[in-house]
Amino acid sequence: TFSLQYDKAMKWVQKKVKQTRKMSMQKQKITLQRGLVQKGFTNDVIDEVIANSNIEQSEKEEWNAIIYHGERLYNRYRKKFSGHKLQDKVKESLYRHGFKIETINKFIDKKSDHV
Numbered sequence: 001t002f003s004l005q006y007d008k009a010m011k012w013v014q015k016k017v018k019q020t021r022k023m024s025m026q027k028q029k030i031t032l033q034r035g036l037v038q039k040g041f042t043n044d045v046i047d048e049v050i051a052n053s054n055i056e057q058s059e060k061e062e063w064n065a066i067i068y069h070g071e072r073l074y075n076r077y078r079k080k081f082s083g084h085k086l087q088d089k090v091k092e093s094l095y096r097h098g099f100k101i102e103t104i105n106k107f108i109d110k111k112s113d114h115v
Contacts, residue, residue, distance in 0.1 A: 002045065009041050009049045017055060022065050026098035029055055066099050070107045087112065 013032055020028045029050060036046045070090060077089045087108050094104045 005041055005045045006048060009036055009039075009045050010053065012036070012039065013049055013053045013055075017053070021061065022068050024065060024098035024100075025055065025062060030098070062099070062103060066094060066103055066107050069097055069099075070094060070111065074111065 013036070016032055016035060017028070020031055023031065032053075032055070033046055033050060036049065041049075073090045073093045074086070077086055077093075081089055090111075091104050091108060094107070095101065
């Protein structure tokens, strides 16, 4: 029944939100939706659970996630690229990770001030 599936799905989502804390909010939602589909929940249940779960990240959590991924990407691409090309590569990767462009630009500006 719907309520039984809803309860199980909500419990699973709450558990997974803790594990996906370092992801962007957009990527977190996609990951949770895919996981629920793989578990065999109906689309009605999935939509309802995603809408009612508190996936919303605070700006601080989003910022911590972008710092985590951004630093990792900077270290990876620093070996091959430098200057503006390095910033572009990091920006592309962070955008693919689902971060907002405003947050990415803010991170790139802070990073370029330190370098």
